[in-house]
Amino acid sequence: QKEVEQNSGPLSVPEGAIASLNCTYSDRGSQSFFWYRQYSGKSPELIMSIYSNGDKEDGRFTAQLNKASQYVSLLIRDSQPSDSATYLCAVSNFGNEKLTFGTGTRLTIIP
Amino acid sequence: GAVVSQHPSRVICKSGTSVKIECRSLDFQATTMFWYRQFPKQSLMLMATSNEGSKATYEQGVEKDKFLINHASLTLSTLTVTSAHPEDSSFYICSARANRLEAFFGQGTRLTVV
Numbered sequence: 001q002k003e004v005e006q007n008s009g010p011l012s013v014p015e016g017a018i019a020s021l022n023c024t025y026s027d028r029g030s031q032s033f034f035w036y037r038q039y040s041g042k043s044p045e046l047i048m049s050i051y052s053n054g055d056k057e058d059g060r061f062t063a064q065l066n067k068a069s070q071y072v073s074l075l076i077r078d079s080q081p082s083d084s085a086t087y088l089c090a091v092s093n094f095g096n097e098k099l100t101f102g103t104g105t106r107l108t109i110i111p
Numbered sequence: 112g113a114v115v116s117q118h119p120s121r122v123i124c125k126s127g128t129s130v131k132i133e134c135r136s137l138d139f140q141a142t143t144m145f146w147y148r149q150f151p152k153q154s155l156m157l158m159a160t161s162n163e164g165s166k167a168t169y170e171q172g173v174e175k176d177k178f179l180i181n182h183a184s185l186t187l188s189t190l191t192v193t194s195a196h197p198e199d200s201s202f203y204i205c206s207a208r209a210n211r212l213e214a215f216f217g218q219g220t221r222l223t224v225v
Contacts, residue, residue: 034213043204043219044155046112049212088155092211097143097162099206099214103154 003027004091006102015111019076023089023102026070033065034099035074036088044088048074079109113139115207117217124195124224132190132220134205140185141207145214146178149202161188195224 004025013019021035032051036044048063050056050072056063062075072091076083089102114137124130134144143162147155159175161167161182169175179191188207192199200223208214 032211036216041202043117043216046213046215090214097208097211098145098157098160099208101155101157 003100004089004102006087006089006105008103009106010108011105012108012110013079015079015081015109017079019079019083019107019109021074021076021087021089021105021107023072023074023091024070025072025089025091025100027091027093027100028067028070029093030067030070030091032092033063033072034090035061035063035072036090036101037083038086038088038104040085047087076107081109081111083107084109112213113137113207113209113215115141115205115215115217117205117220119220120218121221122223124222126196126224127194129191129193130195130222132192132203132205132222134188134190134207134217136186136207136209136215139207139209141188141209142185143208144182144188145206145208146180146188146190147204147206149204149219151202155204158190192222195222197224200224 035047038044050063060077064073086104088104090099116135146158159167159169167180182188204219205217
């Protein structure tokens with residue numbers, strides 16, 4: 001079992017709709033969770049970080065964490081064509097500096 | 112977010128030569144820096160983790176004598192690809208992290224070995 005799993009996609013969502021990206025992780029000791037966006041040919045850019053169970057909202061983005069289910073998700077409201085990118089989920093535990101990345105989900109917003 | 116500057120953004124070198132890539136955290140002190148490699152349409156592959164003032168920890172399968180990492184200060188880490196060959200052509204990305212908080216990425220370096 002991979003440590004951090006994401007559906008590779010591609011995920012296609014109409015412009016203006018909600019895009020839902022999911023991530024599961026295997027290490028129950030994980031404490032920190034991050035979502036990165038990576039455009040083709042560019043380096044990843046931090047979108048959201050979340051550390052406790054529940055929802056965290058920032059503009060059009062909402063991260064959701066459920067540690068009991070070992071599940072973290074990212075919702076993008078009012079999707080825009082500029083949101084088309086690969087979204088990477090990353091996880092680390094408290095005692096480890098290293099981030100473990102999923103393979104990423106490719107999201108396409110259809111105008 | 113915090114700023115991590117990576118230089119150069121693009122480099123072409125001849126086979127057998129060495130290339131140095133710099134990674135600087137501009138507005139925070141990075142306790143840990145990471146170096147990744149990414150081939151086209153593939154995910155990030157962690158090469159090594161470095162802490163200021165200590166030797167880097169390399170991931171399995173990464174040759175430490177070929178990929179030299181120096182983390183001389185809390186704001187600067189360098190990766191030197193020694194005796195580069197065409198198969199080393201890739202997108203190299205650094206990341207900096209402070210105190211187990213968010214990690215921020217540099218812009219990446221596209222290395223082409225001819």
